[in-house]
Amino acid sequence: MFTIFLFTQILFLVLLRLLYHIRDCVYGRKYVWVLEFILILVLVTCASFAQDKSRNEEYALQAEQIKRAMLMRVLDSGVQFMESGNYIVADQKFQYVLKNSKSVPSDLTFYFGKNSYHMEKYKQSIDWLNKYIQLKGSNGQFSE
DSSP states (O other): OHHHHHHHHHHHHHHHHHHHHHHHSSTTGGGHHHHHHHHHHHHHHHHHHHHHHHHHHHHHHHHHHHHHHHHHHHHHHHHHHHHTTOHHHHHHHHHHHHHHOSSOOHHHHHHHHHHHHHTTOHHHHHHHHHHHHHHHGGGSTTOO
């Protein structure tokens, strides 16, 4: 964003200098309005480009937030399956969240550990629960 702004400022100064140079010329006075038009067109185009880039960044951020919300819903459904005793489906839900998350949510590590325990995967359960303690310490929501 800053480089676009800097480029626009430099271009503006160069065109302005050229405009004053043409105004000083006796024969160039009739072409001054063309140069002024070009200068305005370049400035409007650069400003529009900067707005589009900002808008695209905002859309990307919103898309990321929507994806995270969807993953949290999948995590919540996995918790519901686990609480109802359907540990295999819960495991599939947790694995889906794990594969599609940029970073591992700390709640996922706890639920994965608890679900692994119910599936009699004790080593995996210990690993996930240790990871939860590593992330949250003894002050985490599920540390009791």
